[in-house]
Amino acid sequence: MPLFASRLAAVVVASLCAAQGPVFEPESLIPGTSMHRCGTPTHFGTFNPADAPDCSLNNTNPAPWAPVSVLRIPVVVHVISNTGGTGNLSDTLVQSQITVLNEDFRAIAATPGAGGFDTKVEFFLATTDPLGNPTNGIRRYTNTTWFNDSGSYWTSIAWDTARYLNIYTNSAGGGGTLGYVPDLPQGGAVLNTTADRVVILYSAFGRPALGGAPYNQGRTCTHEVGHFLGLFHTFQGGCGTASCYTTGDRVCDTPPEQTQRFGCPVGAVSCSTPDPIRNYMDYTDDTCMTNFTAEQAARIRCTLANYRPNLGVPGGPIAAATVRNGAGNYNIYTSPPPVLGTTIQSQANVTGLTYTLASVYWYLSPATTPFPPYTVLVDLNSTLVYQSPFVAPFFGILMLWSTSIPNDPFLAGLTVSTQAVLINGSGFGLTNAVDMTLGN
Ligand SMILES: [Zn+2]
Known part of the structure; x- marks a missing residue:
């Protein structure tokens, strides 16, 4: 697979939006608020099968899903609060978010994530830091500038982003968004740099999150980690114009969607088929979301194999x-x-x-x-x-x-x-x- 060539191409695309912080696109505004559901930048790649891996910005060429081994991803959560104490989330709340991620990515029975497809990806709070010392995987900082999501705070505190999923909780863009990643790994702008991260609004983090409904069930983090593992929004590219593997969200088993959905509009149709309002990569309410699809799972595993090969460690299922x-x-x-x-x-x-x-x-x-x-x-x-x-x-x-x-x-x-x-x-x-x- 011509990985390096594809990364070069991806860098060219990504340089157009070279984002280090959230990208506020008007259509991401939650109706009736000044808050954006997601600040992850949108990519509009050009299909180039000659140098694209199977899960590039431009296309997905998924192998049929086959049972694969479980990969476990070590997580470090950087809890950032301001000098007034806002944002100082409890260890219990942090752990609850890890639980939600596992419920959703493993589609664990009898949980809110049971309706999805099991991606065979799990998450755990890191037990060893980059120097090999024992840790509980939670770091705490009191810094109002950082809490305001200002300054490149990650440069001094990130753990090796090739080996850890770095999640930061703060005001996520100064309170302008529920969460974001600065780029998809395929974009190349931040991959293998200290800026490679997931940022979540502190009051939308964990279950129950402090901000209350409708974004208090931990699904903002599920959504952003979906981006972190290479998934587009379900409404990326609208209804699409050609193959569902090369337009739209680059997978075919998420029905095409003209635009994002808020709330939980059951029965909504925009591209002649029901919109995927239950998918974690839409903008619906936390309690409305229930699934990743099989092809999203394949794209996630492809992303891990091609862009984040040192992130997941083999592991067994959850007891x-x-x-x-x-x-x-x-x-x-x-x-x-x-x-x-x-x-x-x-x-x-x-x-x-x-x-x-x-x-x-x-x-x-x-x-x-x-x-x-x-x-x-x-x-x-x-x-x-x-x-x-x-x-x-x-x-x-x-x-x-x-x-x-x-x-x-x-x-x-x-x-x-x-x-x-x-x-x-x-x-x-x-x-x-x-x-x-x-x-x-
Ligand atoms: Zn998003």
């Missing part, structure tokens, strides 16, 4: 646990999602029951072989992975189990089911089951 009730079983057993390398504690509530002894079985789902009491083999190579401890006689309300989850990346994604067996002198009872995916 998950789902309670499953069977007829006649007691709904009293719970267990947190099993995170690799940690110890989790499960519990059975025996209030009002006569059972006092219990054990937990972990087994491949569906179970394929019987297993001896108190010990379950789930490893595909028949290596002992989990030994659920036998619980000694216990007469309290809760029975507790601690289980160590090996930090073995080859276990990531393994789905198991667990179920507790309660015992007394005359018999036994089964609890509900909990289905688990081992992950990060």
Whole structure:
């Protein structure tokens, strides 16, 4: 792939708008306000297939989506407040934004992002800084100039932008926009410089964001990270004039859209098909947005491979646990999602029951072989992975189990089911089951 040639071409295009801060385009104004939904610059490239990679400014040539490994992107959030304390977001709020990103980019079931396509891209607050020191991935600064999004503050505080997603929270263009990236990576204006970043208005960051509805569910950051990973607005280029891979937003499974949509205009049509108002790359309200598409996911992965090859690190899926009730079983057993390398504690509530002894079985789902009491083999190579401890006689309300989850990346994604067996002198009872995916 002629990567360098394509970057040269992209630089020429980008130099026309050489943006370092937000670009306020009139059509991005939120109706009835002086605020812009997004300050990311618009590109109007010229199709040039000879020197374009598969996800350039000019076109997308997506390979059919195939299951790919999960990539995890380390994030550093630079929380900038003014000397009056405005903008000093809590660690909890910062973490909530990471949670929203994962829900949306992984389309996690039973979350607001469940309706989308799983891009297999995850985000985590960095645990190691560029010098190799432990960190919680959150940096704090009190600087009113920086809070006003003035000055090139990133030059002194950015972490290696090739290896970290740098997110800044401040007034995002002096309060003029909810968020922006200075350029798409394909534009070349900021790629591999300290200016390569995502900037989010502090009051639209996290869930629930301080600014209140309709932009308080963390979707501004989902949208801007979409740009950061190479996506156009769904209304880029309007209805398009030729192939949907070379005009419009350069992907075909987002219906063409004449112009941006605000609010949540269900049923809106502008290019003979329903507008993609649910897409994260439109301008609709946070609660209206529900998805990336398969081709957007392919463009994201193509962008990571071609423009940000050192950003994502391999990783497993997010740990998950789902309670499953069977007829006649007691709904009293719970267990947190099993995170690799940690110890989790499960519990059975025996209030009002006569059972006092219990054990937990972990087994491949569906179970394929019987297993001896108190010990379950789930490893595909028949290596002992989990030994659920036998619980000694216990007469309290809760029975507790601690289980160590090996930090073995080859276990990531393994789905198991667990179920507790309660015992007394005359018999036994089964609890509900909990289905688990081992992950990060
Ligand atoms: Zn945008």
